[in-house]
Amino acid sequence: MSEWTGRRVEAEVGAVAHGGHCVARVEGRVVFVRHALPGERVVVEITEDKGGSFCRGDAVEVLQAAPGRVAPPCEYARPKGCGGCDWQHADAGTQRGLKAAVVAEQLSRLGGVEWDVEVEDLPGGLGDWRTRARLAVDRSGRAGFRAHRSHRVIPIADCVIAAPGTVEEVVDRTWRTGAEVAVSVDSTGRTHIAELTERGRRVRHVVGAPESTELAARREWRVDAHGFWQVHPDAADVLAEVVERWADVPDGGCAWDLYAGAGLFASVLARRAATVVAVEADRPAAEHGAENLADLPQVRVFAGKVEDVLAAEELPAPDVVVLDPPRKGAGGEVVSAIAAREPARVVYVACDPAALARDVATFAGLGYALRDLRAFDAFPMTHHVECVALLAR
Template structure:
């Protein structure tokens, strides 16, 4: 079996691929290369080789640089360093171009669609945007982030993409070895920190700073939620996504709308304003804590009914009215065929799909196409600068 681990090869870097790397070829094998850009000629050190047709490596020397290459602001954004950022060595414009290429490639390969994708920049630039972080702790009690595709903890003294009031409040302190530390800063500028450990196979969370409840603001409302629960990590993302949902829903007063994977109810609130008190909004969320927070946040909107449970189960077991529009914001793995089939069976006029993974989005778009729904609009946002992640919103119409 071929094993190139530790070997260095010279390659011409090809197209970007999903996952924060580019594709190259060496001696007939595919090499997935990090820390490189399309068109460059680099020396790659192979870091992971399980045999077969491909292996993985890091660009350790750049022989011919791309015009879009820049010096990474963080000294740990390098081979063998922190695995949190993928594209610090590229300009902001190039980062968004790379992400657009990935979204377009996934739609073409998995959904058979040719789509011209543009990734839109959000306010605030490339640094100091991430309001929620989870750090690992090494055996010496030092906080840091894991290396790429590794459990190794890289201790940090600073994180260039973290918002003030997050990582800067954790570093320089000793933590329980092998613990994890959740830190967030909310819309009121309050920092919340919890140390998470495993005791006798049970997860134990110890609050260190702040409270159990964070306050966020979006869609002209205040939101109270678990300080370490799900909320968009970019401060402008929630408002932007809510605006797109409001623009695309097409829902009329007195109609019914569904908000699936509803979290604490952001999109349900937008839809509730549109359907009015004579209409109805069904919000389904698998996390009981988030569903309870959502019910509390939306208590002034009697047209909203919140269900706590797995989306696929509630869609089958719940006595739900047929929707005019369905908004869904599934986890990274996507909604899946069972949920897509259940939605299509109710024949909504429109489906608005919010996606944090282009491959999952493309697979589910293909499944919807099998039920007669076509992609009519797509917007993509750079809600995760310096990383390979991108947020998309797709409109599907029957």
Template sequence: MSTTTWLKQVVEVEVGAVAHGGHCVARHEGRVIFVRHALPGELVRVLITSDNGGSFCRGDAVEVLRSSPDRVTPPCPFSGPGMCGGCDWQHASWGAQRDLKAAVVAEQLQRLAGVEREVVVEPLPGGHRDWRTRLRLAVGRDGKPGFRGHHSHDVIPVDHCVIAAPHALDDVLDRAWRPGSELAVTLDSTGKQHVTEIAPAQRRGGRRPTPGPSKLRRGSGGAVERAADRDWLVRADGFWQVHPHAADTFARVVGEWAACEPGDHAWDLYGGAGLFASVLAAQVGETGSVEVVESATNAVRDGQRALADLPQVKWHVGRVEDSVTRAPFTDRSPSVVVLDPPRKGAGAAVLDAVAARRPARVVYVACDPAALARDVALLAGHGYRLAQLRAFDAFPMTHHVECVALFTRGD
């Protein structure tokens, strides 16, 4: 381990392959540098921004000496070294962005699961700008809203955002807010704007507050979202896909791969407000059943209201790893299991319980390639092979990518 820190030094490097997390890998004097704002094959000068003296450090490309043919001028003036940390790939063409994400998914599958697979990241409708319908902003000490820098508490004030859906930030960026607070902004499917101001004390408490009259500035009554051929009334500051075409796209793919028969029994784990449960319920019909597990009580309430016409959907509030080892889950084995876990993935405890019930198919929705790859390996240990994989650019300009995977038993 090196005892010398390179912090704030500038070094010249040739940039190597893309890595998970919105950066590329370079090497200098035997050490690895994770470089942001660069592209594979470029020659750049890198300002070291983080160095703990170990085998690697982090830095920003502050000067491009030889550029990639995929490089473009970032469309946002707040994108770049030391600026807004929300977008990772504004300096790459949209096609190159998807290629970079595809390379990351393929690399994670190969390295963590031993699976060799060609990956194509598919675009969603609407292009790579003006798409984000849910945003989280921070408010600086001066009361001005903005976005935080990469791995930083600094608030970068902005007067617009190129990935925000049109009108999402109307009357938000040009006014003063409570210093230190956060703003949850949603533009729902009807075009209605919702703005929730979250005070600093509530943020420090580690939980999301229930908006009251003094918190909900406009758009009270919940956000209306449209997906899977029905309307959903959900919390404006709760979870829903941030791309307007994502929820419907994922529901369609999950339905195709679940392929339940009338009378089947299915599980929807990490079910949220029941988007995938609605699709499964339509397939299993009145003679079948769908068991949904979700830990967020607000999401369950939203789902129970939205799916009140589907009595075959049964709701369970709690952690998935606890619920799947208790009745009624131990009473009957499902033919299909759908999982949409958080960023860390499902993990061994959940997948052990799922595999023990021997469903014919497992459909897995993943927002993190590394977590997906780890769970691919765990399922392989139980005899489930990765039969299908689709990846979607549900977060253009950023390093995030959404995958939907189908697993089938090898026997």
């Protein structure tokens, strides 16, 4: 253990960085500081030091506060507390400004693009929005969330960002030691709870059913109650609207929906396209997609990794490609395969600005430029932000 771990130092807090912290410099070293805001002077307790040029710490005392600072509404949003929320100590406008700065910095540094980013809010405010969550279980059988960069479980009584019908239905029960508990509330207001093993396999359904019902894009969706679906109740509708408008599929054209999930974007592409190819690696999600879109004969669903399907199948040439990859991004192989088919437009939905920026740079090398970008605060109080990027040849 380094001599800096546990040490307390005063620091001037600099710019925000990707990951829910800000950058300070102490004695020639970079310190990534949580629970601080740019421009503040704070006392930092070093929490992690593996040697080298940087370490990590928490602001345990604020000597000079920034204008956007507020008292965190949750008692667990503190140093050594829950690691789920990053920006509860900032007001709504400041949170969105921090996220905008991160997206712009990532696009500049990793993507080679200078862009004036604005993060738009979604309806409903900062709390009571998270409709899907997973909680860990401590040795006493109590449910909670893990501390930042730790396996330590923080038992909780409530959660300010959780939607009604989720966390409060879990925390008053005793659970199997070492398990995880998945909870969701769907668009009909029905709660679903499952107890999972450490590897994520379901042991038993406690409340509700394996499938849930969601409403978005003027359709009803059957989805895995604990699989992927947008966790903010307004995000699916907003993203589908932007994707449909920016895709601008020509009447009778062809569109690809890669990383298609249960088929949300494929459904809006099919309003004008004669052919929609939807590709999803998770077989249960792909099966749900095929069921959800069974009334749209122009949609063909492939179950398989995107890179494998693009390499193995004779797919029709796309006029537009929509992709919504996981947090790590699409990567060079998939981006190259898309560019090789020369679609007029690419609509990229991203939950990680660094991955988006890297893929934007790869697209640029293959003849596609960033033409528009919108960012949404689909995860208030956290450092996460959802972006939609339009690229064109």
